Amino acid sequence: MSGTPPLAQPGPTWVPQASLIAREAGACLREFLAKGVATEYKGDVDLVTVADRTAEKLIRARLAEAFPDHGVYGEEGTRDRLEGQYRWYVDPLDGTTNFAHGIPHFCVSLGLEHRPPGLDPAHDGDLVAAVLYDPNRDELFSAEKGSGARLNGKPIHVSATPVLAESLIATGFPSRKRHESPNIHFYQEFTLRSHGVRRFGSAALDLAYVAMGRLEAFWEFNLNPWDTAAGVLLVQEAGGRVSGFAGQPFRLDSQENLASNGLIHGELVGLFQNMFAGRAVAPIPTPQEFAAARAARAAR
Ligand code: IPD
Ligand code: CA
Ligand code: CA
Numbered sequence: 001m002s003g004t005p006p007l008a009q010p011g012p013t014w015v016p017q018a019s020l021i022a023r024e025a026g027a028c029l030r031e032f033l034a035k036g037v038a039t040e041y042k043g044d045v046d047l048v049t050v051a052d053r054t055a056e057k058l059i060r061a062r063l064a065e066a067f068p069d070h071g072v073y074g075e076e077g078t079r080d081r082l083e084g085q086y087r088w089y090v091d092p093l094d095g096t097t098n099f100a101h102g103i104p105h106f107c108v109s110l111g112l113e114h115r116p117p118g119l120d121p122a123h124d125g126d127l128v129a130a131v132l133y134d135p136n137r138d139e140l141f142s143a144e145k146g147s148g149a150r151l152n153g154k155p156i157h158v159s160a161t162p163v164l165a166e167s168l169i170a171t172g173f174p175s176r177k178r179h180e181s182p183n184i185h186f187y188q189e190f191t192l193r194s195h196g197v198r199r200f201g202s203a204a205l206d207l208a209y210v211a212m213g214r215l216e217a218f219w220e221f222n223l224n225p226w227d228t229a230a231g232v233l234l235v236q237e238a239g240g241r242v243s244g245f246a247g248q249p250f251r252l253d254s255q256e257n258l259a260s261n262g263l264i265h266g267e268l269v270g271l272f273q274n275m276f277a278g279r280a281v282a283p284i285p286t287p288q289e290f291a292a293a294r295a296a297r298a299a300r
Helices: 014-035 050-066 096-100 183-192 203-211 225-237 265-276 287-299
Strands: 039-041 047-049 071-074 086-094 107-114 126-134 139-144 149-151 154-156 168-171 196-198 217-221 241-243 256-260
Touching: 014 050, 014 086, 014 096, 014 107, 014 126, 014 139, 047 050, 047 096, 050 071, 050 086, 050 107, 071 225, 086 096, 086 203, 086 225, 107 203, 107 225, 126 203, 126 225, 139 203, 139 225, 149 225, 168 183, 168 203, 183 196, 183 217, 183 265, 203 217, 203 225, 203 256, 217 265, 225 241, 225 256, 241 265, 256 265
Parallel strands: 071 086, 168 196, 168 217
Antiparallel strands: 039 047, 086 107, 107 126, 126 139, 139 149, 149 154, 217 256, 241 256
16 A cells, blocks of 8 residues: 555535535525624624524535535534544635624635545645635635636636736734734735725635635635635635745645735735835824824914
């Protein structure tokens, strides 16, 4: 026996079956949105609703019917069959804060990882299939490793924009320990150097938008595998690149996610490196400095 791990066999039913499941869960989210639901707190500002839990329950049951030997790792607590070779990372509702405020921008995200037997539990397997469904726009993004990425069945590709200065990008902010996040500094700097930075509130959709060229790039600190598994494969299969902020390989639990059309990746990594080293940061006035300057102008 050679020590080479077996390759994932293409799963002809992964994407079609998961697409049905994501559509069913998406329809359930839309019904909850129309009815309106009460919001609970998981942390200071980390929201959860009955819609998150109901959608995860539905997805968990449907995945077990469709792929009885696949594992399921869901944001709302599902941890089923994680010893198996295949594992679905499930975010039943990515964009809960939007949902809770009645903003129709959220999605269902299902990403499949292949973990060959013997793989060190601390190592990632290969992302092999992705389905991400936006029920408000009826947009279903899908990808299978080596077969490209699609939107509603049609091939999609990252944008051809070659420079950050001509790019529209997106980021997000964590819902836990926000006071420890340095992201506002990066938000500021990227805003000055691009067409702008959007904060849409669904990391999974941000990644899908990079994959189909609506955005040139997306970054965020401290995401979880259920936020990124599907979107990362979409970007890669659409011809883009995903890494950590220093350009290192992306890890599902790396806490750093930088996705781009590939063409501006070097520029983005360079800016991150400069900023972490304290270089190339444009000075901005503090509110106090601004108020003092305004008062001085008024006194003239
Ligand atoms: C959140 C969204 C948001 C991102 C947060 C995530 P949730 O996921 O993806 O865009 O900024 O970091 O936690 O809680 O809506 O599933
Ligand atoms: Ca999420
Ligand atoms: Ca969620």
